[in-house]
Amino acid sequence: MLEMNGLQKVFRSGLVETHALRDFSLTVDAGEFVAVTGPSGSGKTTFLNIAGLLDGFSGGSYFLDGYNVTQLNDARRSKMRNQKLGFIFQSFNLIADLNIFDNVDVPLRYRGFSGRERKKRIDKMLEMVGLLGRKKHFPGQLSGGQQQRVAIARALAGEPRMILADEPTGNLDTLMAKQIMELLEDVNRQGTTVIMVTHDPNLARRANRHIQIVDGQLTDFQMYEPLSKIQQTAVAV
Amino acid sequence: MLGYYLILGWRSLWKTPIISVLMMLVLGLGMSFSLVLLTVMESSRYNPMQHKIDNLYAVQLDNWSDDPANIFFGSKNFIPTAISFRDAKALLASDIPTRATMLTASGAMLENPGNKEVAPQLHSGYLVTRDFFSMFDVAFASGGAWEKQNSYNGIHAIVLNEWLSNTLFGSVDSVGEMLLVDGTPYTVSGVVKGDWYMAPRVYDYSKNPFGSSPGFYFPLEDIALNDYKRWGGIYGWKQEEINSHQQFLASEALWVRPWLEFESSQQKELFETFVKAYVEQEQNNGRYEGSNKVVLSNSTQWMSIQEGYQAYADYVLAALILLICTTNSIALLMAKFLKTTADSAIRRALGASRYSIFTQHMFEAFLVALGGGVFSLLISYYWFAVINRTMSGWDYQFLSQFTKLSPVSLIFVFVLVLVATTLSGALPAWRVSKTEPGRYLNAE
Numbered sequence: 001m002l003e004m005n006g007l008q009k010v011f012r013s014g015l016v017e018t019h020a021l022r023d024f025s026l027t028v029d030a031g032e033f034v035a036v037t038g039p040s041g042s043g044k045t046t047f048l049n050i051a052g053l054l055d056g057f058s059g060g061s062y063f064l065d066g067y068n069v070t071q072l073n074d075a076r077r078s079k080m081r082n083q084k085l086g087f088i089f090q091s092f093n094l095i096a097d098l099n100i101f102d103n104v105d106v107p108l109r110y111r112g113f114s115g116r117e118r119k120k121r122i123d124k125m126l127e128m129v130g131l132l133g134r135k136k137h138f139p140g141q142l143s144g145g146q147q148q149r150v151a152i153a154r155a156l157a158g159e160p161r162m163i164l165a166d167e168p169t170g171n172l173d174t175l176m177a178k179q180i181m182e183l184l185e186d187v188n189r190q191g192t193t194v195i196m197v198t199h200d201p202n203l204a205r206r207a208n209r210h211i212q213i214v215d216g217q218l219t220d221f222q223m224y225e226p227l228s229k230i231q232q233t234a235v236a237v
Numbered sequence: 238m239l240g241y242y243l244i245l246g247w248r249s250l251w252k253t254p255i256i257s258v259l260m261m262l263v264l265g266l267g268m269s270f271s272l273v274l275l276t277v278m279e280s281s282r283y284n285p286m287q288h289k290i291d292n293l294y295a296v297q298l299d300n301w302s303d304d305p306a307n308i309f310f311g312s313k314n315f316i317p318t319a320i321s322f323r324d325a326k327a328l329l330a331s332d333i334p335t336r337a338t339m340l341t342a343s344g345a346m347l348e349n350p351g352n353k354e355v356a357p358q359l360h361s362g363y364l365v366t367r368d369f370f371s372m373f374d375v376a377f378a379s380g381g382a383w384e385k386q387n388s389y390n391g392i393h394a395i396v397l398n399e400w401l402s403n404t405l406f407g408s409v410d411s412v413g414e415m416l417l418v419d420g421t422p423y424t425v426s427g428v429v430k431g432d433w434y435m436a437p438r439v440y441d442y443s444k445n446p447f448g449s450s451p452g453f454y455f456p457l458e459d460i461a462l463n464d465y466k467r468w469g470g471i472y473g474w475k476q477e478e479i480n481s482h483q484q485f486l487a488s489e490a491l492w493v494r495p496w497l498e499f500e501s502s503q504q505k506e507l508f509e510t511f512v513k514a515y516v517e518q519e520q521n522n523g524r525y526e527g528s529n530k531v532v533l534s535n536s537t538q539w540m541s542i543q544e545g546y547q548a549y550a551d552y553v554l555a556a557l558i559l560l561i562c563t564t565n566s567i568a569l570l571m572a573k574f575l576k577t578t579a580d581s582a583i584r585r586a587l588g589a590s591r592y593s594i595f596t597q598h599m600f601e602a603f604l605v606a607l608g609g610g611v612f613s614l615l616i617s618y619y620w621f622a623v624i625n626r627t628m629s630g631w632d633y634q635f636l637s638q639f640t641k642l643s644p645v646s647l648i649f650v651f652v653l654v655l656v657a658t659t660l661s662g663a664l665p666a667w668r669v670s671k672t673e674p675g676r677y678l679n680a681e
């Protein structure tokens with residue numbers, strides 16, 4: 001699904017150069033649920049932005065769903081974002097001037113679906129996240145958890161192959177965080193790849209793979225084996 | 238998709254209704270103001286003597302100082318637009334042109350001695366020579382030009398405009414009647430039709446060329462006897478002692494406007510040669526220190542020469558207003574668009590290409606343009622109505638003939654506003670479409 005090799009990302013602001021990613025390599029298979037953790041400023045968001053084609057990179061290669069990203073122009077990238085990717089952000093990023101229905105409508109508009117098809121999909125998604133009754137409401141009239149559910153509905157409306165979530169529960173309380181997590185797990189069970197950045201080790205633990213980014217580089221944890229087994233080995237030594 | 242952009246643009250404008258309306262209003266005001274200005278300028282460029290374009294010529298002689306510090310109208314390209322009386326006499330004496338007239342704006346106290354009920358009154362008119370009437374197609378209600386006589390001993394004939402004839406003599410035909418011009422008896426030889434007019438009066442720009450028709454015309458030759466008023470422009474450069482009217486007539490003061498009529502270009506060239514020879518002869522007599530340049534201009538060229546002296550101030554003004562308007566709308570649109578950069582970033586993440594973000598904002602600019610266009614039409618209509626009402630007074634009656642908003646110029650303005658504003662939205666739209674979405678999406 002996603003294959004990064006020796007990625008470099010350098011931010012230049014004035015005289016300061018920040019190496020946000022250095023020699024970053026990662027492969028994610030279709031259907032995986034990957035949790036990304038790491039200290040603040042380590043490059044997690046940078047990684048997600050590049051993975052989501054929202055940002056370029058300075059060196060290395062990136063293949064998304066078999067396409068060499070560097071060779072795609074803006075229109076093709078935008079199309080890939082629209083058809084294959086779904087984004088969920090910590091700050092929800094709903095468009096304040098649009099009601100819930102119209103927010104979920106946005107990616108479908110760029111997709112070029114007919115009005116009837118759009119309405120069908122929007123209603124289905126809002127029903128799934130339990131907010132169909134609120135479709136005329138504006139984001140400001142909803143709680144944080146509800147807003148994030150709208151954002152998820154929006155991300156899923158186009159039936160993407162991969163969800164990129166940047167601390168989706170960062171602004172939510174534990175109960176709401178749990179609901180969101182369950183939603184994402186549901187989506188993943190239906191075959192959608194999920195990459196989720198989180199600060200919450202409990203959430204990270206629920207993913208079937210946990211990677212850590214430290215100082216722009218990857219440290220791979222395999223979480224398939226139970227934690228206790230590793231601890232046992234350590235004790236045995 | 239285009240419908241979607243229209244809806245988004247409409248919503249975005251509706252979100253800040255006052256700013257949106259203000260933006261459109263400023264645009265509308267500016268555009269309609271330049272439209273009015275341009276229309277008036279256009280009408281001033283209308284040449285009423287177009288049908289004689291190859292026949293009528295004004296002549297310019299370089300009778301100006303050779304002092305580099307004293308240049309006519311501040312440009313070496315300009316030579317005087319009037320000639321001296323003595324040169325006018327010399328040109329009139331030539332048989333080469335089919336017709337020739339020498340003229341200047343004037344004015345006089347007119348009095349009908351046979352009707353004491355009408356008080357003597359001051360009117361503005363023109364000193365002309367008799368060919369003037371046929372050269373410039375003056376339409377007579379009765380009578381005509383005075384008899385031909387090469388005389389500087391007093392022709393004492395006058396042509397009245399119909400309204401002036403009515404004022405002085407009532408509704409009777411005044412041809413053959415006598416009246417006093419500054420106290421001197423003159424006989425009316427013709428009455429010009431009241432509805433005959435020429436605007437602009439190409440033959441003389443020195444005195445309100447768009448004003449109403451002159452009240453009367455009388456022989457320039459008669460100025461040899463009487464110091465009649467000269468209300469046209471007088472140019473002078475030479476320090477001369479002038480103590481009498483006769484000294485003035487013999488001086489280098491430049492105030493007569495000479496026009497010639499030719500039937501062929503050979504005739505014109507012949508005349509040019511004649512004038513050149515005359516100027517060279519005068520140079521031998523110690524006159525003409527400028528040059529021996531002789532410039533013959535047809536009526537259209539003459540109009541543009543006259544405009545040249547106005548230094549294109551009107552065009553600059555119109556362009557400035559347009560510039561201010563578009564700059565204003567660029568600034569307001571820029572501010573408005575940049576405020577929604579975060580929304581655009583979200584749209585980018587959800588699959589909008591740069592191009593579609595750009596297009597979306599162009600549609601918003603287009604809506605502003607549409608509003609501005611509608612405003613400019615409304616305001617223009619109003620302004621033209623005001624102008625026409627204001628100028629329906631007697632002095633501007635001819636200008637008002639041209640200041641009617643034609644459907645063609647309406648459409649022209651509408652398209653102009655549309656294109657200009659939509660284009661002015663391009664820069665802000667491009668800026669917004671260019672921003673990298675990443676940095677806006679994770680800001681807390």
Ligand SMILES: Nc1ncnc2c1ncn2[C@@H]1O[C@H](COP(=O)(O)OP(=O)(O)OP(=O)(O)O)[C@@H](O)[C@H]1O
Nearest residue numbers: 011013018020039040041042043044045046047676
């Ligand atoms: N647009 C930018 N310009 C300059 N530097 C940037 C930019 N974006 C990120 N950086 C820098 O790149 C590094 C990685 O940033 P990034 O946002 O990826 O970290 P993060 O792991 O997401 O942190 P957090 O957990 O706080 O969200 C940081 O040092 C940051 O300051």
Ligand SMILES: [Mg+2]
Nearest residue numbers: 044045046679
């Ligand atoms: Mg981050």
